[in-house]
Amino acid sequence: MVQDGDYVAVFNSIHRVMKAEKILKQKKLAIMLIPVPRALQSDCGLAIRYDSALRNEVERVLAEEGFLPAELYVKQHGEYVKVTT
Amino acid sequence: MKTIDCRNMACPQPVVLVKRALEENPGESLTVLVDSGAPRENVTRFATNRGFLVAETPMGVGFSLVVSGKAGSIEIAETVAPGAKGKTVMLVGSDRLGDGPEELGRLLMKNFMITLLDINELPDSIFFINTGVLLTTEGSEIAEVLEKLENMGCEILSCGVCLDFFHRKDKLAAGSVTNMFTIAEGMLKAQSVIRL
Incomplete structure (x- = not known):
């Protein structure tokens, strides 16, 4: 589900991640709600995946609405690398 | 050995046909002709995940894959009672x-x-x-x-x-x-x- 170069935004609450999904879908952004990959730990178990080309737009919208994720990762060579924002 | 020609078929048809052929002829090897790319990868992945050996030979167009059972897998297939295929x-x-x-x-x-x-x-x-x-x-x-x-x-x-x-x-x-x-x-x- 997650390809190299994709971003995975992890939220710390199911309500936050569902709200974030709704906000991004209203903006017609091609994101997908996915189970948090096994390699990552999360209390909530859900994450939002998006393509690197959408990164700026997705993060701008989430910041505007006050729904920035708890943690952000990018998949590189099959590994999840934490992105510090 | 049975041969099935899956060239010019769209996914997932090749995997579906290979699965059916392996189930209908347990213990027998199977030759599958596939196009390169996704069909070749999907059939190979499907068969190896299920414990089969896959030997491939490039052809003029596509590949020929010989799918054969590992030693032991044939015995397992035979000990399962008819009707209870373990599905x-x-x-x-x-x-x-x-x-x-x-x-x-x-x-x-x-x-x-x-x-x-x-x-x-x-x-x-x-x-x-x-x-x-x-x-x-x-x-x-x-x-x-x-x-x-x-x-x-x-x-x-x-x-x-x-x-x-x-x-x-x-x-x-x-x-x-x-x-x-x-x-x-x-x-x-x-x-x-x-x-x-």
């Missing part, structure tokens, strides 16, 4: 998982199907009935996921009556259409039925 089928009777808020149920179902992609033990078939067919048709967020599952050897079958009821007969986005006979027989013959 696992899953029955998806709704587009939601569990009782409770609709939104949460839909999210959990989507999540469950995506998670199956990371699990080695897949059901042999998944039957989608009632609102379950909303998952296999246009507009479903997991059509792509179901297509991947089918490429991994898991049959994705939607109830024809249900597709008709929801006016989605010509909107199938993953798997194929089936009827109640196949669904009932599939469940009765299976070793285990998982109802979602």
